[in-house]
Amino acid sequence: MTFRKIDLVSRQNWQSLYNGEIIHILVGTATCGRAAGSMAVLEAIRREIAGLEGKARVSEVGCMGLCSYEPLVVIVKPGDFSVCYHHVTPLIVPQLVEGYVKGDDPCLDLALGTVAGGGDEAVYIPELDLFKHQARVLLRNCGYNSPLEIDHYIACGGYRGLSSTLEMKPAQIIRKLEKSGLRGRGGAGFPTATKWAACSQTKGKTKYVICNADEGDPGAFMDRVLLESDPHAVIEGLIIAGYTVGAGQGYIYVREEYPLAIERLEMALKQAKEKGLLGRKILGLGFSFKIEIIKGAGAFVSGEETAMIAAIEGRRSWPEHRPPYPAEAGLWGKPTLVNNVKTLAYVPLIIQNGSDWFAGIGTGNSPGTALFALAGKLENTGLAEVPMGTSLRTLVYDIGGGIKKGGRFKAVQIGGPSGGCLPEGLLDTPIDFDSLKGAGAIMGSGGVIVMDEDNCVVDTARFFIDFSRQESCGKCTHCRIGAHHLFSILDDVTKGKGSLKSLEALQALAEDIREGSLCGLGKMATNPALTTLRYFRAEYESHVLEQRCPARVCKELTAYYILPDKCYKGCDHCVLACPAEAVFSDEQGLKVVDQVKCTKCGSCELVCPAEYNAVIRLSPVSLVPENRRTKPQTPVKEP
Amino acid sequence: MNTKESDLSSILNHNRRHPRYLIATLQEIQSREGYLSSEAMLEVAGFLDMSSATVWGVATFYNQFRFTPPGKRPVRVCLGTACHLAGGQLVMEAVARELKIEVGGTTEDREFDLDRVACIGCCALAPVVTIGTDVYPKMTPPKVEEVIVELNPPSAHKD
Structure with a gap:
């Protein structure tokens, strides 16, 4: 047909x-x-x-x-x-x-x-406000069209890009991409046309194209939403990529943790085949292309292209030295193109609407839109797609609706475990590949987590390093052992055990890990530590010098305390909620937290009725009055 | 043992007798058996003509695979970034306390097992716990206690 x-x-x-x-x-x-x-x-x-x-x-x-x-x-x-x-x-x-x-x-x-x-x-x-500042290019169909019906996608302009592609020469398509200025959306922002040209020019009968849908950043879900809401856009992009570089086989590498995305992709592939848009002799013309879904078994490092290739080959997902680049020798040694979900989803639109249309959105060096997953202490959380060059402030305040419950903004972590933590002073930074890099963060996966005054930046850095150290594949010593030590130093700081020397060691070690690691995971893993140290040094210093956690998050430095003048003696909520039986009544029936028994689970604070609001957190712990720290020893009565 | 071996033979299919299918084969075994037993991994090694060390090396590399039998109801506490900032760690500790097991463990009656997940992608509901296929949004330690007591009433235990 x-x-x-x-x-x-x-x-x-x-x-x-x-x-x-x-x-x-x-x-x-x-x-x-x-x-x-x-x-x-x-x-x-x-x-x-x-x-x-x-x-x-x-x-x-x-x-x-x-x-x-x-x-x-x-x-x-x-x-x-x-x-x-x-x-x-x-x-x-x-x-x-x-x-x-x-x-x-x-x-x-x-x-x-x-x-x-x-x-x-x-x-x-x-x-x-939430929508006004957005430019919904990739999200245009999401939430309006049924991902279960290919007709919806086609009727809204889908597969027209593929149809035009099949009448063009590969060199023309690459020129079109080059003119559009599209940069890879996996994080690093490498020009897509250069990657495609390299793979297209490598000689070889068998080539492969891979769609990277291994979205491993804890706190990012843009790729999942695209695959679940508009799977055909990604499939169309992958077929165009296959035609352009001369590949007959494509793979979509999806996390196993995204069962719904896999289910909808499978259905979409089936429908595309039935329409003759995929498989043997697409649209009755000479090009044949197959797509297979590979389920990732869960490893953050698999998002790195050479590691992903190893995983598809059935091996441990270890990154390899580049060069040779996958474009020359990739999957099973054959020329291979690896692109992110979002990058591929832009391609059919660029073919259809032209390079100038795409280059006209966003900024000169970073054309197009940026897709973010907004989470953390915001009024509106969810997905947002903005033109490149939009400021972080617009993203946080206009689209995100500002800080939840009227709290105060503290920091925004952008780019996940490989990204950086930026303070209020940098909120006017425009969102594009180069400006964010200059500030010490990265565009990365697109996860944006907003923190308020109740979040501790040291604890957050510790959280990300803990993630990276567990996900380190173990190949490079700097990353494997360095990240482990980095974690111990941060762990010490959150426990008040560090000193100013620990902060120096942290800085030096982080820089070494960056130098000595082969792949992006290791190189970027130190970004959360380096940026928090750069922009929030005072907060680190209060941890090590005063044993004080300003956000009152770090457990060892924080105590739960019940204000005697607010506590109501007839109420037993905290006593009943405490799993450690640490809350007792004093002689007047007012409640006291036994600091020795307390496990700092926070239950008492949560259950204390709003009309009393008697439970507060104190840091440093020495702020708890001495006579209200432990249960006085009652003398044992003689029988 | 006999039934188990015949089970595997339906997964170890000759069209896929190639090392590239190792991960997919392990995934299929786990989705049916709930975990990877040493016997199953040895059988896969023999079938794909690989050393058992290679199979073990690949299986232990990936987070998805588990090597002990799971509980009937898997409890997953999300510790993605949004959940962490919203107090996910306290929720994890509460679940561990209520179920009296550690992360990665299974309760004695094999009713529950507990693990962390790094983001299930519903950050607006943080912190999130899933039990089986049910999602429990905006959890707190007291809510954890309520939910676990409801699912696992102390009276159900024969002491």
Whole structure:
């Protein structure tokens, strides 16, 4: 079948959905939606609209990126508003169906806003601060189109890039990418055209292309959302890559921890094959291409391209020296191209809309958009896609909605375990590959974690180094043993055991590890320690000099204390909640925490009723009044 | 033992008798058996004509594989960055305390096993615990106690 025919059929199917009388209900069922309970909501909707065949229809869609508002439901009503409801539960589903599916009440009190129509009556979601600053290029279909139906993707312009590609020469495609200025989105920002050209020019009958979907950064989930919400975009990009470099086989390396992404990819591959967009003689032309999904068994280092190749070959995921680059000798010694999920997803759009369109978004050196997973102490957490060059401040305050519960901003960690921790003074840094590198962070995977005054930067650095040390593959001594020592030093600091000398050792060791490691994991693992030391030295110093953790997080330096003037003697919440039986009553019935028994689990603080709010944390621990530290020894009475 | 061997023979399929399928084969065994026993790994080594040390080396390299039988209900505490900042470590300690096992361990009655995961990707709900396929959002130590007591009432134990 020619592409024109495929396109026509898909458009007809798509239009039959949205033209006419049928009310279309969209439920976000990506992983974050499911965690918030969207599958129960989907069930409830199915139950409520049973018997309304021909009038209403429900579809599963991916993620709009509004994680903190999940579960989300959109009701698209022909000739009326399309309304998006947030925090939907099975209990309010009957009300929505009764109100807006059967009746004409859009239930705006339960809505986040409208996605189409609404005028003065309702908030128009694309005009919210949260959306206004975004440029949704990769996320354009996420949350609107069903990832389970290829027709939706095709009807919205999908596979047109592939269709044009097959009429072009590889050199033309590479020139197009070069003009667009696309840089790899895996983190390092290497020019994509250069990589493709190198692999294309290497002679060889057998070549491979690999899609890197091993998103290992704890706190990043952009690739997962793309694969779950718009899998065809990635598949189309991979087929174009295969055609351009002359490969007949592609692999998608996905983390085993993303079962839903794998399930949706498998379904998408099957549908693409059925349409003749994948497999033997694509679109009846000369090019044949196969794609296999490889499930990663869980190793952060597998995200490095040579380590990923080793994993696909069935070996331990150890990085190799480069050169030779995979473009010359990669998988089984054959020329291989490895690209990140997001990089591949841009390619069909660049082919379709032109290089100038892409180069026109973002900045001169970093064109296009950047996709971030916002998490931590923000009002709005979730996914955001902004033009490169947007400031961190816009990302944190306008899109993220500022610090949760009116807290104070302390730092933003960008780029995960390989990234850096930046202070308030650097919030105006534009987001692009080079500016972030200059500040000591990296674009990296795109995980953005915002910390407030209640988070300790030393503890955070310790957390990341702990992650990197456990994930070190063990090949290079500097990384394997260095990261271990780095962790011990940080661990000592959080326990108040360090000295100013430890901070010097930390700096020197971190620099050595960077020099002496082969791959990015080792080289970048020290970034969290180096940047926190650079921007938050005072906080390190209070740990080692005053045994004080300003955020009152580090356990050894913090004590739980019950304020006698706020404690109410008739209340026993803390006594009952304490798993260590460390809370006792003094002679007046007021509660006291026994500092010897206390395991610092924080239960007492959590359960203390808001009207008393008597439990506080003190650092250093010497602030606890001496007469309220332990239970006085009662003399043993003679029988 | 007999049933186990016949089980494996359906996984050790001759189209995939190549070292490149080692990881996929181990994944299949684990998804069916729940863990990788030494016997299973020896059988895989023999089938793929690799040394058992190589198989062991690959299996222990990856986080996914476990070498002891799992509990009926796997408990996973997320210690990704967002969960860590929201107090995930305290939640982990609470779960370990309530189940009376350490990270990586299985309860004596083989009802629960406990492990950490590095981000399950629902950071907006941090800190998160999963038990089986159920997700427990925004956990705190007191909530952990409630949930575990509910799932594993002390009366169920025969002392």
